Amino acid sequence: MPLDLPIDVSSPVMISGATGYVAGHMVKRLLEAGVTIHAPVRDPTRQDKLKYLNEIAVTAPGAIRYFSADLLKEGSYAEAMEGCSIVFHTASPFSLDVNDPQKELVDPALLGTRNVLGEANRHDTVKRVVLTSSCAAIFGDNADVAKAAGGVLTEADWNTTSTLEYGPYSYSKTVAEQEAGKIVKAQSRWDLVVINPSMVFGPGISPFATSESFSMVKQFGDGTMKRGTPRFGIGVVDVRDVAYAHLAAAYLPQAQGRHIISGHNTDFFEIAQTLVSTYGDDYPIPQNSLPKWLVWLVAPIFNKSLTRKMVTRNVDVPWIADNRKSIRELGVEYRPLGETMNEMFQQLVESGQITK
Template identity: 60%
Template sequence: MSNPTYDTSAPVLVTGATGYVAGWLVKRLLEEGFTVHAAVRDPSNTEKLKYLNALAENTSGQLQYFQSDLLALGSYAEAMEGCTVVFHTASPFTIAVDDPQKDLIEPAQLGTRNVLEQANQTNSVQRVVVTSSCAAIYGDSADLEQVEGDLFTEADWNTTSSLTHQPYSYSKTLAEKEAWDIAQAQNRWDLVIINPSLVLGPGINPFATSESFALIKQLGDGTMKMGVPDYQIGVVDVRDVAEAHMAAGFTPSAQGRHITSGYNTNFPKLADILRAHFGDTYPFPNSILPKALVWLVGPLLDSSMTRKIIARNVGVPFGVDNSKSIRELGLTYRSLATSLSDMFQQLIDYGVVTS
């Protein structure tokens, strides 16, 4: 592995700059002295941008905002002008949607196409880093039965998700395939993919909305005090995901996909770690719900938790192989306890969770 080379003479673009992962990426870029072209929906929304502005005040880098829309053709042209590296992080992360095609598939797939076609038209661009997901590698834990070995690797693709089953995972799969199709049809810039698992840790914006914050809040606010299912997941710290993007953007030898995941764990372990750190002040769950019970009542409590999802994930062995990210991006992963305690402490500090 060669080390990242930070050439700050040209600006870099970050799409979806107000996002959870993007916030920490912008922070790191500013710390290294880059001029960051931050593509956002509304540059006049000072309330939403105040957390990024605070980062810029305390670093040597420069922050410039550009209005852009994932679905508007040409809307990234001005933001991308002169940039050598493009970080495409913008994509919806939400599970419960009314119209998966309109709310998930189109923003993910068309947005990726929009940004990468713009890279084709912008001569300064040398590398594009796309934030994909482990969801593009597998759809359900049960998919592990179809792969060689006992862990998912970068060679695997999600073939089981669809518009009607795990549509979020389906959107990430289509978007990443779109990125590869566009990248392989040209030879001026190269594509590097980051595939994070469930991202946890504190946000640059303490009031960020994402499935990650919803899950950790529910573990501590009593929503899940009766118990949690044995749902196995990969987890990674948001700060480590930002570091993976830095390495992917500026390490010349970086190529291909990178599973970016610190730990293979499950919901009960997450609850145990939180209880070990914060004690019994908060109603963390301390029991595992039987799969039969989850199968029976899960869909009634949460429409996105279908019986097919429960059957293919709860109590089903799972694991991803993160060795490529360690070997080729030089990542060292923070402890799971650090990620969880820092995130939950932030929820406490800002009154999102109360005892």
């Protein structure tokens, strides 16, 4: 969608996690608008990690500057935040297969939020912080949807069922957003706007992004799911729409609070079907849905993160969320599901990550 926003190019903005999947599209649109971006990264000398952003910056009117920073180190964002009016905190790990959930998920999400938002308190120029949270902070399992008012998730709902042991990624996003709420309430100089995306798909700035989304789509084309896929209810949104929502949250004065960013209430089988007409003859796109009893029986054997409890609470259970606030207050116009999935799949084909 066109970037019809009152963007101020007079001061820089900071984007934590600038090399990430969603942040890459944010960087692209801001550079094209003429904004100077401060990008704190773990290692500014890793040109392979910065390649795709640098290619955009070469021809864009904006500029990007890199700074060394560590999510777990207090004070490491000080230099990058200097002079910035807006801070985007997108950096947080997204992984479903971890060995130490506290170390790999919760610590980076929670301590990173404390470090970035705590640093905002020390910079008088910062007027707004946009936090990338997740719908995972709104619900734990699809079974929780039935407990929401009217059986539909809204920004008023919170995840109360995920724990460090069960759904640790969702737990990490929940405690991180709650921590952000505490920090913003303790001061009055800057405000906080929160973006809560559902599952993000779509082509990346880099075709080799490490997001779990890419791993899932690869399985649609590499034969992993050729016998079928479960009807695991899920919300889906295009990465480009999520990026736009972040920018609208930053620059629209009326933006406030949480925003569910989700274009489609769907499931994995329905997602796979959007690829069949274009790719079904050449790739083993799953064309059957698996019965719940079978998924329950075999899931832990093939995927340790897909427990039988998770199957019971999510497979054949619809995911339903209300995205009207994002449309009304941020002006998000959601792309069709088929467009998102086909363009992402094609990118993986062209980059050699899915082969016939």
